[in-house]
Amino acid sequence: MITLYDHPFSPYAQKVKISLKEKGLAYQAPMPGGLGAGGAQGAFVEASPRAEVPALVDGDVAIFDSTIILEYLDDAYPDPPMRPASAAERARVRMLEEVMDTHFEAINWGLSEIRWFRRAEGAAAETLFAAAKTQTEGFFAWLENQLGEREWFNGDSFGWGDLSVVPYLNGSVGHGHPPAEGTKLSAWLARANARPSVAACVADIAALNSAGASMTNVAELVEQGLFKREYRDHRLEWMIKSGGVDVVLKGLERDNIRFAPAFG
Secondary structure, X not given: OEEEEOOOOOHHHHHHHHHHHHOOOOEEOOOOOOOOOOOOOOHHHHHOOOOOOOEEEEOXXXXXXXXHHXXXXXXXXXXXXXXXXXXXXXXXXXXXXXXXXXXXXXXHHHHXXXXXXXXXXXXXXXXXXXXXXXXXXXXXXXXXXXXXXXXXXXEOOOOHHHHOOHHHHHHHHHOOOOOOOOOHHHHHHHHHHOOHHHHHHHHHHHHHHHOXXXXXXXXXXXXXXXXXXXXXXXXXXXXXXXXXHHHHHHHHHHOOEEOOOOOO
């Protein structure tokens, strides 16, 4: 059986789970320990030397990075395909995925840094909240244009383009920034969330919250250096350009942020 190292809150892992479910593939999804403290180890790190979810193990094959995993699944299990048929359409949805994985993901991640981890408060927090709101609305307008008259971002049927967008928009909804009612983007999001593959990811998040994985006391753990969030390149860029350079400097000083581990 396929093993997918997962964290239900991760939009990158959600992308892969949606593909697995759309393809009807059986899998197990263990959640590795040590992620928050930067102390992950064992079989998970063997599969993902960056110590990031998702990582997929299929027999003797071990793959990290959500995009590469999606490509593998379409190559190894082509029915039904998640990618569009033509080279031009595949490039279009891959560009869409790139925007969501880097530029858009950083906004929701930054909001979590402030709202859950309390990296900034008062006027500093409000500056970051305002930047995130403006940026999110700009991306919503861009996505509305990308969707155009299509039913799905992928084209005639749900696929790669859609699974690359829906985890991030659901994240925006969770932060209080839904697409405006009456827009094509809002209607698309409702259709996407009605799919069993997407609904299952939402249910995974709810189940984790019900099990006690709330973010209530996580700011205290950050303050104590027991929980370190990874500042990947696009996240670091977002924090600096949006007015949070002091957040980064304080995190470095207090040693409660981390970067990708060294290989080897």
